[in-house]
Amino acid sequence: ESLKAQVQKLGEIEVRMRAAPDGQISLTDPxxxxxxxxxxxxxxxxYNVQTAVDLKNHMIVAHDVVSIGHDRTQLARMAEMARDAIGKKKLTALADRGYYKSDEILRCEKQGIKTLVPKPLTSNSKAEGRFDKRDFVYIEAEDAYRCPAGEKAIWRFKTVEAGLTIHKYWPSACPSCKLKPQCTQSPYRRIARWEHEKVLEDMQRRLDKNPNTARLRRQTVEHPFGTLKFWMGSAHFLMKTLPRVRTEMSLHVLAYNLKRAISILGASSLIEAMKI
Structure with missing residues (x-):
């Protein structure tokens, strides 16, 4: 009877789980x-905690807590929050690979925010000894790519994938190409180009000119995270539900920024500044 009751309870939980938009439920914290x-x-x-930290003083200028298990949709929103907090029209935002998303980078570009986000290496071509997209050079004047064999991959058609307009290119010489085993296992090597690919290419050029970006990002934003986690202990958040957790995080950030300001300015100078 006990087992039957447990199975029935699990069945009810399964129904709730399947009805959830993301297929998840937490019995401890909804x-x-x-x-x-x-x-x-x-x-x-x-929870997923987001912070934006300034390079000079390592102050947390913007933060939030979300219930999304990835960072791909957080770049533009957090960059805009940081820009508004410091009162500047232009900003350079550094983030790790987890924030790389084409439309988020484009949104930042339109807002005057320069981004430095490394592209995730999702293709297996390079690891398997074949050419990857970086080996193909885009020729803007001809709207074509030059492949490693020197052939032109010309425009063929455009399509919409995941809400993005994508242009497709491939060379006619693929079947007889001597380099084909190093390029593709398909009859033709197809290259996809987003309609706003230039924004991503410009960002990659900025990254190439600033090879220490990843190190700079780590030593800027990871330090406050490490300090906060140390203060919070192994349990981290003590509250439940998103509004309460956000409040708890705001108190942690306030405490961190106050201690940081005291360290930079001194207690008496900070008190005087707060009086103004």
Whole structure:
């Protein structure tokens, strides 16, 4: 009877889980969601904390807590929050690979925010000893690509994939090309180009000119995270539901920024500044 009751209870939970928009429910905290951790295939149930930290003083200028288990849709929103907080029209935003998303980078560009976000290496071509997209040079005047064999990959058609307008190119010489085994296992090597690909190419050029970007980002934003996690202890958040967790995080950020300001200015100078 006990087992039957447990099976029935699990069946009811399954119905609720399938009805959830993201296919998840947390019996402890209804707003918490599965978050990926550094280990392969591992995760924990919790929240995703976003912070924007300034390079000079390492102050947290903007923060938020979300119930989304990835960072891909957070770049533009957090960059805009940081820009508004410091009162500047233009900004340069550094982020890790997890924030790379074409339309987010484009949105930043339209807002006057220069981004430095490395592209995730999702293609297996390079690892398998074949050419990848970086080996193909785009010729803007001809709207074509030059392949490693020197042939032209010309425009063929455009399509819409995941809401993005994508142009497709490939060379006619693929079937008889001597380099084909190093290029593709398909009859033709197809190259996809987003309609706003130039924005991504400009960002990559900025990254190439600033090879220390990743190190600079780590030593800027990871330090406050490490300090906050140390203060919060192993349990991290003590509150439940998103509004309460956001309030808890705001208090942590306030405490961190106050201690940081005291360290930079001194207690008496900070008190005087707050009086103005």
């Amino acid at each position: 707003d918490a969601r599965s978050m990926a951790t550094s280990g392969r295939g591992t995760g924990m149930v919790g």
